[in-house]
Amino acid sequence: MSMAIAAERPQATAEERCEYTLRLADTSLVAGQRLAEWLGHGPALEEDLALGNIALDLIGQARLLLALAGRIEGRGRDEDALAFWRDAAQFRNVSLAEQPNGDFGHTIVRQCLLDAWQLETYASLAGSADTELADIAKKAAKECRYHWRYSAGWLVRLGDGTEESHRRVSEAVQDLWRFTDELLTPDALDARMAECGIAPPAAAVRERWEQRVAAALREAKLPCPVHQHYPWHGKRGVHTEALGHLLATLQHLPRAHPGVSW
Amino acid sequence: MYTQALDSAGSAAPQGEADEDGRLERFQARIDRDEKIEPKDWMPEDYRQTLIRQIAQHAHSEIVGMLPEGNWITRAPSLRRKVVLIAKVQDEGGHGMYLYSAAETLGVSRTTLIEQLLSGRAKYSSIFNYPTLTWADIGAIGWLVDGAAIMNQIPLCRCSYGPYARAMVRICKEESFHQRQGYELMLALARGSAAQRAMAQDALNRWWWPSLMMFGPSDAHSVHTAQSMRWKIKRFSNDELRQKFISVTVPQAQYLGLTVPDPELRWDEAAQHYRAGPINWSEFHAVLKGDGPCNRERLAARREAHEAGRWVREAAAAYAEKHGAGAVPARSG
């Protein structure tokens, strides 16, 4: 009897599951909000449409995940309550997602680094012990595969395009690389979720992410920067200054009119 | 949407060229038989120019039209409203693309058309030079502006030029959700708090007259109507379409409990429809000339996107030059 119990996986608490789900949800939401800023301002009409599609996928993922987090939490908060009524310190997105768009190259680099991580994470989560999360992840993995295809294609074109595009995109890689540490280094919650069979082991995600990103950088003729330790952790609510502004825009209208429907 | 019948420069005399071998006559006969004219078919130069001008204005309107609504994407008050708005603005970009493609079949490149827009020489629908000041404006645009657009566009699905007609079929099909989402949004506000209702009324006040102007100058002053009707580029007059819009929209406003901002609006018992008071055409012409509330901002935003995107377009072209047109960047991904 005691043997059987010992062989079973540890069970995550509702609080832990909610917290972990919010990391995924908020990352998709914040990245989707950023990409949506491009609509009407892209370098070609076709890119406006492409970025819009990716934004729609990401916000769609966020809605499913926020709703799931709300159910796990059990306090009656729905997707909008979670999206519009939490402050920055309660957001759990990785800091990379909240970084401002900058120029198109900067956005592409941010998306590349993030898409590779989301793709590998969701692909692994498709086998999660949390079946509700697994169902969302299966859908999200397909979407992220396309997002990666789009952003990696552009990374290569820009890296191996003109002198100017090469310079711009290498600056963006240098600028954003510090935010990848948070993606790849597990904290206590990541480790706990892996132990419970809910999240993939961080080492596996890291290895596949590094292979994927290194191959794209090589083809783009861009050097792969050295690992940098990153001191902030959006996934624990310690964000950069950028998130406050993003949320001020995102949340102001419902907060100006509490208690109504839209 | 967003075609608008505009008076613009261009020869209005269709019979300028000599009718060698009765080509003009045969062309008109094809149109009279409701045959479609296709890109490589012979067509009178004036027909081609009229179409290029109209399709380009329509395309520019879609692209500029992304801006006032795009203005609220980051601030949509629920995630559902946010995805709907993104999808709608994205559709408008798609519609601009379909239309630029249709114009390109007439032998003018998208680059040329966009240069005309950015230099301020090309026109686009006056409606997009009005600001979106509150969230209710997003509802008003969907309900009124897309509503007016649909009235204008449905007849264009039967336009004599094949590529334009086919683009319009696709556009009309895709746009069927645009007006409904706008009305649904207005309904939520009309049934909401006092502040929300005030927001909805204010939006109707600001968008009503500009929406009526979208149908273009009154028939008495429209230069192109007669010839365009003969060529089946246009099928109803500006005033006919405007009246149709007023007739269907006034009861919709009443259902919302909102007041149409026209003290002279009255029910015409004989005609069995509502009649609007006089339109302020000097405002319309001022906005078209560039003196509307947001003309400068709209063009500046388009120019900025175009300039800021130049290095990106150049890089992609340079990459293709190096690696061949069949290049597949990041294939291994």
Next chain:
Amino acid sequence: MNEDWVLYEVFIRSRSGLEHKHVGSLHAADARMAIEHARDTYTRRQEGVSLWVVRSSEIVASDPEEADALFEPARDKVYRHPTFYAIPDEVKNL
């Protein structure tokens, strides 16, 4: 520097088993981008399960001026159609 992308024509297979059909055109710098743009522009509402893109300059079209010579001669070959042949109603499976 050149910033103009190439014009491509787009063809969509709307369902498995059907042929690809022309739907419109777009601009792209390379083949991969053309497929992606076709996907984002023309299949936002599940319009297709497969895409073809072809550079517009590669399409060879018949000349409308020659339409009479090309297509009129088929008009009087009514004997190519099954309805040309009168078979008594009693005969089945023909």
